[in-house]
Amino acid sequence: MIAPAVLAVLAVILAVLGPTLLRRMSWLERSPRIGITAWQTLSVSIVLAVLLAGSSLAIPAIPWTINLADWIRTCAMALLAQYSTPGGAVVSATGAAAASAILVRVAYCLAADRAIAARNRKVQLDALALIARPHLRYDALVVDHPAAAAYCLPGRVRQVVLTSAALSALDHNQLLAVLAHERAHLRGRHDLILAAADALQHAFPRVPAFRTARRELGRLVEMLADDSAARHSDRTTVATALVRLAEHGLTPAAALGAGGESAPSRVRRLISPTRPLGAGKTTVAALAMGLLIALPLFLAIAPASAAGTMDPCPEDEQSLTM
Amino acid sequence: MVRPLGTLEQHVMDRIWSWGRPVAVREVLEDLQRERTLAYTTVMTVMDNLRRKGFLTREKDGRAYLYRPAQTREQHTAAFMGEVLAGGADTSVTFLHFLDHIPPEEVASLRLALDEHLQGRTGTAP
Numbered sequence A: 001m002i003a004p005a006v007l008a009v010l011a012v013i014l015a016v017l018g019p020t021l022l023r024r025m026s027w028l029e030r031s032p033r034i035g036i037t038a039w040q041t042l043s044v045s046i047v048l049a050v051l052l053a054g055s056s057l058a059i060p061a062i063p064w065t066i067n068l069a070d071w072i073r074t075c076a077m078a079l080l081a082q083y084s085t086p087g088g089a090v091v092s093a094t095g096a097a098a099a100s101a102i103l104v105r106v107a108y109c110l111a112a113d114r115a116i117a118a119r120n121r122k123v124q125l126d127a128l129a130l131i132a133r134p135h136l137r138y139d140a141l142v143v144d145h146p147a148a149a150a151y152c153l154p155g156r157v158r159q160v161v162l163t164s165a166a167l168s169a170l171d172h173n174q175l176l177a178v179l180a181h182e183r184a185h186l187r188g189r190h191d192l193i194l195a196a197a198d199a200l201q202h203a204f205p206r207v208p209a210f211r212t213a214r215r216e217l218g219r220l221v222e223m224l225a226d227d228s229a230a231r232h233s234d235r236t237t238v239a240t241a242l243v244r245l246a247e248h249g250l251t252p253a254a255a256l257g258a259g260g261e262s263a264p265s266r267v268r269r270l271i272s273p274t275r276p277l278g279a280g281k282t283t284v285a286a287l288a289m290g291l292l293i294a295l296p297l298f299l300a301i302a303p304a305s306a307a308g309t310m311d312p313c314p315e316d317e318q319s320l321t322m
Numbered sequence B: 001m002v003r004p005l006g007t008l009e010q011h012v013m014d015r016i017w018s019w020g021r022p023v024a025v026r027e028v029l030e031d032l033q034r035e036r037t038l039a040y041t042t043v044m045t046v047m048d049n050l051r052r053k054g055f056l057t058r059e060k061d062g063r064a065y066l067y068r069p070a071q072t073r074e075q076h077t078a079a080f081m082g083e084v085l086a087g088g089a090d091t092s093v094t095f096l097h098f099l100d101h102i103p104p105e106e107v108a109s110l111r112l113a114l115d116e117h118l119q120g121r122t123g124t125a126p
Helices: A002-024 A026-030 A032-058 A068-084 A086-131 A164-169 A172-187 A190-203 A208-232 A235-248 A262-271 A279-308 B007-019 B025-032 B040-052 B073-086 B104-124
Strands: A141-143 A150-153 A159-163 B056-061 B064-069
Touching: A002 A026, A002 A032, A002 A208, A002 A279, A026 A032, A026 A208, A032 A086, A032 A190, A032 A208, A032 A279, A086 A141, A086 A150, A086 A159, A086 A190, A086 B007, A086 B073, A141 A164, A141 B073, A150 A172, A159 A164, A159 A172, A164 A172, A164 A235, A172 A190, A172 A208, A172 A235, A190 A208, A208 A235, A208 A262, A235 A262, A235 B104, A262 B104, B007 B025, B007 B040, B007 B064, B025 B040, B025 B064, B040 B056, B040 B064
Parallel strands: A141 A159
Antiparallel strands: A150 A159, B056 B064
């Protein structure tokens, strides 16, 4: 009974302290890819801890033996013992139900989000077919609009869209930087990274950790694309393109402010001196991430392996009546 | 990368938008037939689809229908881009914006930081 409690406590600790800790590690911005992996690992680890807590409630610690016949017998005994007591059966059923409910909920949210995205993209492409024209030089669609904007439609039909105001606000090099940024999104399937984070956020709207993870991932994905664009041109050009688009974009009255603070940090990051993450910090990050995933697994398995040192089953004490 | 989607719809809307007056299917057909051979029913179906999608409205004129755009091209584009730029809850999973909304005072401070950076670079350059 200890494993489920410890795992539940671990999930809470990860969900409460994890985001604060990761946000404090601002050096993750220097290597957005590692930052993205860190947030994904934290999210997976929280879900894993909860799932394992549920399943270790459902399946009591089974002693390990090499002899298969013995092992099946001990399994049967352990399960029988668990389910023959009314309380045990309730606890097991609750654990199993909770674990599968979480899995189903996450899968459902992911599928629902993907369906909405696919439908919206179809609407977008249909509308663009009527009002946009392909640019003669750049691989992008152009829409006549007084606000400077650039965006991309990921998915099967990949498309970069620019407004006419964006075209006139940027010079050739800045446009190439914007296009490289958008293509990095499309090529790297950044929409899938965000879709997974969205699904967790929608599945557990009351867990702030997933909301923070979604916001941070949105920011890091932009920084990753900025870095890719900077490799095609240079960092100052990308920063200038960002500022010029911001100056020529209309901020609608109904600016939702949903994670709207990424642009300032992106510009400051692009114009400050770059120091790619050193080998030392990369190793520390990789080890920490490995630990994050290993911890819940270890906590789930440890009681079982501890039980393995115990006598598998008391001999000839009882016959199992099924 | 550019999808040849609804090209006939596009040609039809292009014409109706640029003419800016109510038109019958026959007129659109005749204009399209200068470029390619098309059946009357094909164009009629396309225009009826456009009506059902809300791009066109129609009114009875004698025995035929006269179609007119529900909105001008500019109005339609403005409405479409307004939605794209407003960035509703659904849109975050649909597309990735180059830039999200920034308050004007923040834009000004970014411009300042960028200019300082540019000056610093030209200043230190030999």
